Amino acid sequence: MATRITNIEEYKAAYKTSLETPEQFWDEIAGEFVWKKKYDKVLEWNFLEPDVKWFINGKLNITENCLDRHLATKGNQNAIIWEPNETGHQARTITYKELHEQVCIFANALKKLGAKKGDRICIYMPMVPELAIAVLACARIGAIHNVVFGGFSYKSLADRIQDADCTIVITADGAYRGAKDIPLKAVVDEALETCPSIEKVIVLKRTNIEYNTVQGRDILWEDAIKDCSSDCAAEVMDSEDMLFILYTSGSTGKPKGVVHTTGGYMVYADYSFRNVFQYDDGEIYWCTADVGWITGHTYLIYGPLLAGATTLMFEGIPTYPDAGRFWNIIDKHKVNIFYTAPTAIRSLEAMGLDFVKPYKLDSLRVLGSVGEPINKEAWEWYHLNIGKEKCPIVDTWWQTETGGILISPLAGITKTKPSFATLPLPGIRPVLVDEAGKILEGNNVEGRLCIEFPWPSMIRTTYGNHERCRQNYFDTFKNLYFTGDGCKRDEDGYYRITGRVDDVIKVSGHLLGTAEIENAINEHPDIVESAVVGFPHDIKGWGIYAFVICENERKDEHNLKLEILATVSKYMGSIAKPDKIQIVKGLPKTRSGKIMRRILRKIAENDLANLGDTSTLLDPAVVEDIKAGAIH
Numbered sequence: 001m002a003t004r005i006t007n008i009e010e011y012k013a014a015y016k017t018s019l020e021t022p023e024q025f026w027d028e029i030a031g032e033f034v035w036k037k038k039y040d041k042v043l044e045w046n047f048l049e050p051d052v053k054w055f056i057n058g059k060l061n062i063t064e065n066c067l068d069r070h071l072a073t074k075g076n077q078n079a080i081i082w083e084p085n086e087t088g089h090q091a092r093t094i095t096y097k098e099l100h101e102q103v104c105i106f107a108n109a110l111k112k113l114g115a116k117k118g119d120r121i122c123i124y125m126p127m128v129p130e131l132a133i134a135v136l137a138c139a140r141i142g143a144i145h146n147v148v149f150g151g152f153s154y155k156s157l158a159d160r161i162q163d164a165d166c167t168i169v170i171t172a173d174g175a176y177r178g179a180k181d182i183p184l185k186a187v188v189d190e191a192l193e194t195c196p197s198i199e200k201v202i203v204l205k206r207t208n209i210e211y212n213t214v215q216g217r218d219i220l221w222e223d224a225i226k227d228c229s230s231d232c233a234a235e236v237m238d239s240e241d242m243l244f245i246l247y248t249s250g251s252t253g254k255p256k257g258v259v260h261t262t263g264g265y266m267v268y269a270d271y272s273f274r275n276v277f278q279y280d281d282g283e284i285y286w287c288t289a290d291v292g293w294i295t296g297h298t299y300l301i302y303g304p305l306l307a308g309a310t311t312l313m314f315e316g317i318p319t320y321p322d323a324g325r326f327w328n329i330i331d332k333h334k335v336n337i338f339y340t341a342p343t344a345i346r347s348l349e350a351m352g353l354d355f356v357k358p359y360k361l362d363s364l365r366v367l368g369s370v371g372e373p374i375n376k377e378a379w380e381w382y383h384l385n386i387g388k389e390k391c392p393i394v395d396t397w398w399q400t401e402t403g404g405i406l407i408s409p410l411a412g413i414t415k416t417k418p419s420f421a422t423l424p425l426p427g428i429r430p431v432l433v434d435e436a437g438k439i440l441e442g443n444n445v446e447g448r449l450c451i452e453f454p455w456p457s458m459i460r461t462t463y464g465n466h467e468r469c470r471q472n473y474f475d476t477f478k479n480l481y482f483t484g485d486g487c488k489r490d491e492d493g494y495y496r497i498t499g500r501v502d503d504v505i506k507v508s509g510h511l512l513g514t515a516e517i518e519n520a521i522n523e524h525p526d527i528v529e530s531a532v533v534g535f536p537h538d539i540k541g542w543g544i545y546a547f548v549i550c551e552n553e554r555k556d557e558h559n560l561k562l563e564i565l566a567t568v569s570k571y572m573g574s575i576a577k578p579d580k581i582q583i584v585k586g587l588p589k590t591r592s593g594k595i596m597r598r599i600l601r602k603i604a605e606n607d608l609a610n611l612g613d614t615s616t617l618l619d620p621a622v623v624e625d626i627k628a629g630a631i632h
């Protein structure tokens, strides 16, 4: 396709054009899609309200571009290859023709249950093909999907359903994840006790675990699709109609519902997928992310399907039945492009090369990394032992809010440097600013990463609360989108993300708000107050360190800690469980009552020599106390 860059000179030329004439640049790319009605104008924007619109008055349906458009040329090509949790079970393949049919059937089932354009539908499912079918069926009828990661607790699920005011939940009886058997439907039932907006629950049978059925509300997937036709006209969507909501953590309050719209998201998902991974027709592409995260949305479902690729979906986990599972799957399905997270790489590296050696891995052509900074050691291990020094690594930087990859090498085109996300994609204008918001010109600078010009797949609002979107991303630095990340630009103009500068922690690549974890801990009846900070962790990138104040002195500290872990699992999910819990008498607070996290971070990092000035604290003595009991 015309808009796939094939060498570094073309990259430079495309980048230059995208700066000089952004509207023409994106107009040419958008022209490759099926529009029911062409847009009148490419872009209108301001970062003050903010108000960003792409492909104005264009009418389309993203599923026609993911599915119908490929039927003539790729109808019998696999769209999805599905690898189940158990090695002994059969993999499934679904061609574009079959996927189109199944999406249409399920879309008709949703309609029959009363779903219509604009409704919000919550999807809480295991990693099975029906998850992709559910997502696409929502898009087919113009319903807004709200996928919630299957590892979140009933409370997190309920929060997300309530905030988006969903009317339907699509779920499964249970989920297999490694040796675990997770009762999803039971979690849904518990969540729905506080979600009166839900009218219907569609349940896919996966593990055959028993569950309760609520008459009139719950319906089996197989019953829902009975007699539904495989003809379903795609709903006409405006470019700026909402496609989905996806919740992400912030430094304060509850998670926010990041809103992505139809036209711009589609254009950028496809463009970034084809260019970053340099996907060639016929290749097998595998992204290991769960669809519950943005990576699964953009680079497991939408991007690859828009590009007519074969996308592999894996139900299980990297260490089941053993730490060779990823490599086994790569050989089994002859995967050409493999996209995973640094945490997975580090944990598999720690298990030793014996799990890698049995596999050839000779189908691999491109490797990817996403979600957190990849340290040099992990990068090199990945390059040597998995890529056999012949596969370029694309270290892709982006966010739930950006919708797609913004800074990354283009595979085999951009010269890579370990731990650098390298250069922005065409159309992306990163700037680094100091704390006062002054733009740092030139190279060899370090500051806060912002983007100064809109791109098609950027966040439009936070669901139900536009002001929160403005404050969070557009208020810190005037006329800039602020990412929350620190970043360096080196002598070659390459970008290196140094990590978050706000109160969120990246734990195994998952973004968690410290305030959210504290709220969960505080649900324990004996805990009066808590403060959570991150500390560097060899495998997870960052670990969670919780300082807690207990109301009544508890003799059984060990049990108290176990109860706190259980409380966090219940209110958030097990990914948010603290690695370390220290019971303290007080927290370091300023006279105005603000917790000085800087000090707690230093203690958690065991950097006691650099605590900084503690004289402004209300009670400097608490610091000595905390230091004495610190866990290292």
Ligand code: WT7
Pocket (backbone or CB within 6 Å): 248, 293, 294, 295, 369, 370, 371, 372, 373, 374, 395, 396, 397, 398, 399, 400, 401, 421, 483, 484, 485, 497, 499, 500, 506, 509, 510, 511
């Ligand atoms: C945050 C966004 C990107 C989709 C999945 C995560 C961190 C992401 C990288 C990278 C260094 C990275 C940033 C970013 N991050 N990719 N290649 N190098 N850091 O989406 O959960 O919204 O998290 O992940 O801190 O702000 P997310």
